[in-house]
Amino acid sequence: MTAIDTAPRTPARPAAATPSRRTADRVFQRMTLGAGLLVLLILALRVLSTVDQARPAFAHMGLRFFTSSRWAPPSDEYGALSFIYGTGLISLLALVLAVPVSLGIAVYLSELAPLNARRVVTVVIDLLAAVPSVVWGLWGFLVLRSPLQRFYQTLSDVLSPVPGVGKLFEGPVSGLSFATAGTILALMIIPIITSLSRDVMDTVPVAQKEAALALGATRWEMIRGAVLPYSKGGVIGAVVLGLGRAMGETIAVALVIGSSGQITSRLFAAGDALPSQIANQFNESEGLFRSALVALGVTLFFFTIVVNLAARAIVTRTNRHLKGVAL
Template identity: 45%
Template sequence: MHTINRKCLNHRRIENLFKNTTVFFAIFVFCLLAMILISLMIGSQEAISRFNFSFFFINDWDPVKDNYGALVPIIGTLISSFLALFLAVPVSFGIATFLTELAPKCVKKPIGIAIEMLAAIPSIIYGMWGLFVFVPLFQEYIQPTLIDLLSPLPFVGILFSGAPFGIGLFSAGLVLAIMIIPFIASMMRDMFSSVPPMLKESAYGLGATVWEVVWQVVLPYTKSGLIGSVMLGLGRALGETMAVTFVIGNAFTLPESIFSPSVSIASAISNEFNESAGLQKSALMELGLILFFITTIVLVISRFLISRITKQRGKSK
């Protein structure tokens, strides 16, 4: 009897230790997040007190005159990230659909390995490839053709105007798209594979085509997971540094088209932080704080969309 009580006591101690450890790790995540936020706020205090809300609307970045504004980096970050998302999501959807619905078994594994290898390539390699391989080809062949064909169009043509520099927002968006395709495609593939085979077989049995099965069975079943994968890709694109720094142009000027050189928040911090001091360093810290809030907003929106889809699915049942 004494031995049994002793074993029970040991089990309780182990259970309490395990419970307290997991609680500590959970609290540690929030503490780490709070420490990052507080350090950014303290570091950017000088810029906040100097520029207030005008920091968001100033398009000038002049270290000589100590005049700084976040408008150009914010616009560059958002345009390049959403360009990447616009290019990456359809390609990722096609890859995931092919792997789960159309590809023969002998092809699925090699393509899956290739996607994983793309995800494992360091971002600086993408940046170097973009600068030394893609940008010269884009500048000499692709961009002039796009400008000649699309710039005369009304309304839309302004997006494709300008000189063929090669570097710019579109180049940054394309490199980012190549970077986030493996992440989005892998998650979409896993979501599509989680659909019960009985649902798809029933649709095929009723005469549905592959497209109808994907559109009417697979997508409704995996909507919440798809939104999560897209938002994960967007979060990766928003915070990417080295790949964007190589190809975006790093010019603190408002872009006139998607081919214009510009700068992102991450590339601005990467280029100037080591040599910065005083107000310039504080302004860069405020840029980091802005990027922190942008990614937080993206996360909140994704959770809101997922919760709405989950509620609608529960009501439909």
């Protein structure tokens, strides 16, 4: 950070610079700018080309594309609501499962862990992040499915009579379901939320923590009173970034969600999500069906953009606040 601030904005050109050297300098600068502009080009092309391919489906369905849940390619009916619902549900589920775990690990790493344990846990988190999506999916599909189904059955037997929340746990249960997809997604976003939250928690001034302890606070009271309030903004940003990642995750979800588009409050029922529907159907589709799948992609794209922008806004605002305090 400080390296930028102290560097001269426009370095004075040495008087001896010959015209050819100046040209070389300018060419190199243009090259770097060109490489940077490539990002803009990719984004612009992406929006234009995918929207263009999706247009027939949007034109055919109109607003019903977003409000209807009837997805029937043979009769050219493409209502995406059940996939939108599925994406929302499994992402929320993933957050509910991942956020407490991630915050726990982040607190452990930044406040509790001895140096050796910290190294080990950091490696575990890195490994979690390194496992490819398709391997999570393979494991969920082949290994987790039946133990989870038994576990769901038990949960369902116990919890479904409870008024109110019982609806979430009603049977019949399926090993491939919203709940399984949410669980796998949670494991996949734990590394992102953990490492960002930990970075934020590491910026809490030692003086504030020591002050809390000096006042007689227990370790938990110190963390609740000094660490958590200070890092709240950054942690929220990390959580929203995790949400964006969960929404776009494709292959693992495609394998474990059960691929049956439906809107239900039953977490243990098979469902479908935007990216998994695209992945499972695209190679067998054509014409309007294919256009509708691209339209699902456009929808997903805009959802993730909104979520990511929100996350960036939160993180940027917090950074400003953190910098103000730290300096």
